Amino acid sequence: MTDTPDKVVRLERVDATGLVIIDNPPVNASSHAVRQGLTEALAMAQADDDIDVIVVFGAGRTFIAGADIREFGKPPLHPLLPEVNNGIEASEKPVIAVLHGTALGGGFEVGLASHARIALPGTQVGLPEVTLGVLPGAGGTQRVPRLIGIPAALDMITSGRRIGADEALKLGLIDRIEAGDVRDVALRMAEAVRAGDLKTWRTGDLAVTPDETALEAEAERLDRTARHLFSPHKCVEAVALSTGDLARGLTRERELFMECIDSPQRAGLIHAFFAERAAARIPEAGTPPMQVESVGVIGGGTMGSGIATACLLAGLPVTLVEQTDDALDRGGAAVAANLAQAVKRGKLTEDARAAILSDALTLTTDMADLAEADLVIEAVFEDMDIKRSIFRRLDRICKPGAILATNTSYLDVNAIAAETTRQEDVIGLHFFSPAHVMRLLEVVVAHRTAPDVVATGFALAKRLRKVAVRAGVCDGFIGNRILAHYRKAVDYMLMDGASPQQIDAALEDFGFALGPFAVSDLAGLDIAWATRKRKAPLRPPEERYIAIADRICEMGWFGRKTGRGFYLYGDGKPVPNPDALAIVDEERTNARITPRDFTDDEIVARVMTAMISEATRVLEDGIALRPSDIDAVFLFGYGFPRHRGGPMHHADTVGAAELVRRIEAWARDDPYYWQVPPLLARMAQEGGTFAEMKEREWT
Structure with missing residues (x-):
């Protein structure tokens, strides 16, 4: 017996086995059609008295590889995945999931709701939702601890890492690894259930051993390593509920999931996800590449x-x-x-x-x-x-x-x-x-x-x-051209009264792993010094130039590799270099500058506005194809905080009008440096955003 063959989910009966086959190429994403199809196919199998075991698997090269990215940001349509999974777990007939390829996110949660999980060799499972700013919202935070305990569940869920079949079996996430064609394995496992060789149970019926020590340790770790992030902390909160009633845990899991959905971080992380993929769309994409073998x-x-x-x-x-x-x-x-x-x-x-x-x-x-x-x-x-x-x-x-x-x-x-x-x-x-x-x-x-x-x-x-x-070709291309411009804003604030440590701390609190002075010490101050010397003959006389870093380099202090730069490096944590601070004071005195105070918010605002200003000019000049390419450069090359989506995504959260207001205000003190890019001025006037900009044709 087979229902409509052109559906993305179909039910086939082979003797007493109901095969629920997901066929939604290329990766069997859990789209609305798949969720609806699973609900209908399972209902049909339940109603068929000739079926006693149900097996779910994917056609093609994978199980359900995750959510349908085409539905990101759109209103959810019923049935939601939690409803589908609760229906699977409540099934009176045993439901077996045969996993192959990748079973990620909601796909793996379908497996968790099943009564047994079989994996083909090479299968990878995981709950990567935290990397997109949310938590597993279809039972993952409640069912994983019931299978493997709280410590292992926390490691899996807050990291979002993929787990191979062998490790998954060892942990207890799956019941067996079986080689062969996925359909053959499905039929074989149905027979194993009938013969009593494969045990089935409802994951929700399992008890979880409370472990406050593990929960507290993970919360403390996240406070140290991910204090800026929202969803990992919510993951811990959700996992903590797994020791209680499943229904209450699932209800609260969904509430926490929706809190993550409403977080600005989720928007930034989703943007980063799409920016990585958009970067591959280039004018030359249809041209066959050459073979490179050496x-x-x-x-x-x-x-x-x-x-x-x-x-x-x-x-x-x-x-x-x-x-x-x-x-x-x-x-x-x-x-x-x-x-x-x-x-x-x-x-x-x-x-x-x-x-x-x-x-x-x-x-x-x-x-x-x-x-x-x-x-x-x-x-x-x-x-x-x-x-x-x-x-x-x-x-x-x-x-x-x-x-x-x-x-x-x-x-x-x-x-x-x-x-x-x-x-x-x-x-x-x-x-x-x-x-x-x-x-x-x-x-x-x-x-x-x-x-x-x-x-x-x-x-x-x-x-x-x-x-x-x-x-495109220009001095510094995309990343280093923008970096050079915003580093000037950093140097100007240093000269005008902020300390290297305050600037670093403000930007690290914004989400960077290291501030600009710590990064310079790490990379080697001599590298940027060589660039400044190369560009010195071309420097306009009206440009304000800060020589603090040059003087530090003249002392032979190049950062970590020499043991000193803006910081001193020894066995412990780096500390401010008092001799570098003395050079800062001397340069201020020589320039007759009375130091003023900067708030951390002003430091971040000036740095981000400088970065966005030059990035806008990079777009105007055609050096980057699209705003999201600039975001990808800074996310993957410069440690820009991923949850903020990149400088151009951040620009849209600030608004073009506010960015122009800032530039015009600061231009009263430094009209050469602070200039409004024409594109940004037009966006402020018309209410446009970088997100709305279409991909540019390369010229």
């Missing part, structure tokens, strides 16, 4: 060794080039250390690490060894003359069709490409340090870069598990 990396320093590590971890053989044997040894050792860390984190086995170092990594001081590489990434010091020289050599050495990429953070990719006879093969691939860890890759498209080369840059990012964002 990579050359020039430069074995921090960036070069990190890029080499990222490529090796993605299964690409790498030839690493340095100038001297000593530098090459250091580069090779850095790659080996990075791979050792991957082993320590469980990302790589020791045998795989040994194989990579012996078979996939080639170390050389001869650039001619790059002759057969499909892609060469230059990652040497940020010096235009050096980079031009390297590209002239690569033009002679590399095979026709090889992609020549520069990892420059600021420099003109057009000028670098002009040193070759193959400008269409040249592109910027701006990795972020540490390159094997940071997820952002700015793909910088020069004037003559070919579409298939751009498409290959995005394909490489996907292979490296990075988020690629398309950028």
Whole structure:
């Protein structure tokens, strides 16, 4: 017996087994049609006296991989998933869920409501709702503790991590791992129930051992590590209710879920989710990428060794080039250390690490060894003359069709490409340090870069598990151009009376992991110093220039790597560097500035307004395709607090009119720096938002 075959959920009867098959490609998302279909199919199976066991599974490559993102932000339609799941659990006939591929969020909650859970090898389960600013709202916070206890449930729910089948079985989230075709496994498990070989029960009937110690410890941990976030704390509150009556727990879970839905953080996290996906929509998206089977990396320093590590971890053989044997040894050792860390984190086995170092990594001081590489990434010091020289050599050495990429953070990719006879093969691939860890890759498209080369840059990012964002050519591209502008606002506040520690604390309270001065110390103050010296001849005389950081660098204090910068670094927590503060006082005195007080709110307002102002100009200049691309750059490359969605999303929460008001007020003191971008002025006048801006056609 089969009901309508074109439905997204269909019921098939095979002897006494009712197969409820979810067929909503590509990932069987729990859309309204799926929820309605599950309700109807289960009701039909319940009413069929010839069916004694019901098995739910997904057609295609996965079970229910999560919510339907097309329904995000829309009014919910009944039946809601909690209603569906409560119906599954209340079924008088046993309901078995056969999980395969991914069973995430609401999909896994369907499994939790079933009377037994079977997983195919390789299945991943999880409740990632916290990463979108909500909590599992269809029974997850109540049923998971009943299966695995409060401590393990807290770890799973507040982290949102995925769990493989083997770990899920060990924890008790699933009952068995069974190999085979999903349909065959479904029929086999139905027979196992009839034979008494597979036990079934209602998860809601299980008791939870109270554990106040675990709940208090998790609450304290979140106060330290996620104090800015809303939903993780609500997850703890919901899990704490699992020791009581299921119905009351589910009711309160839903109330807490709706509180999360109404939180501004949820909107920011949903925006971040979509921004990551939107970045892949580029004009060259329909162009087939080129095959990249081997990579050359020039430069074995921090960036070069990190890029080499990222490529090796993605299964690409790498030839690493340095100038001297000593530098090459250091580069090779850095790659080996990075791979050792991957082993320590469980990302790589020791045998795989040994194989990579012996078979996939080639170390050389001869650039001619790059002759057969499909892609060469230059990652040497940020010096235009050096980079031009390297590209002239690569033009002679590399095979026709090889992609020549520069990892420059600021420099003109057009000028670098002009040193070759193959400008269409040249592109910027701006990795972020540490390159094997940071997820952002700015793909910088020069004037003559070919579409298939751009498409290959995005394909490489996907292979490296990075988020690629398309950028045009300007000094600093998207991220560093905006960073340089808002750092001026930071320096101006430092000169005018705020301390480095107050500025850092204000922005960390806003949600950044580290404030700008702590970040500068971490990156190395000498890096930004070199950029300032490079740009000094072009600096307009009317621009206000703050030399505090220059003077600190002149003392040889470059931050963490020298033990001192804006902070002092020793065995304990960094503390303010009194000598750096003395330099600040001297510079204020020399400039005849009487320090004034800044509130933390004003510090955040000035920094965010500066960032948004320059980001708007980046859009006006066509350097970024869309506002959400700017958000993606700062979310994945600069540690912008994800729950705030990115600078452009934050701009919409402030409002264009308020941003213009701020700029005009501050321009009375510094008209050169504070200028209203025309696009922002027009938005303030017309009431527009960045969220409403359509994707720009690349010109």
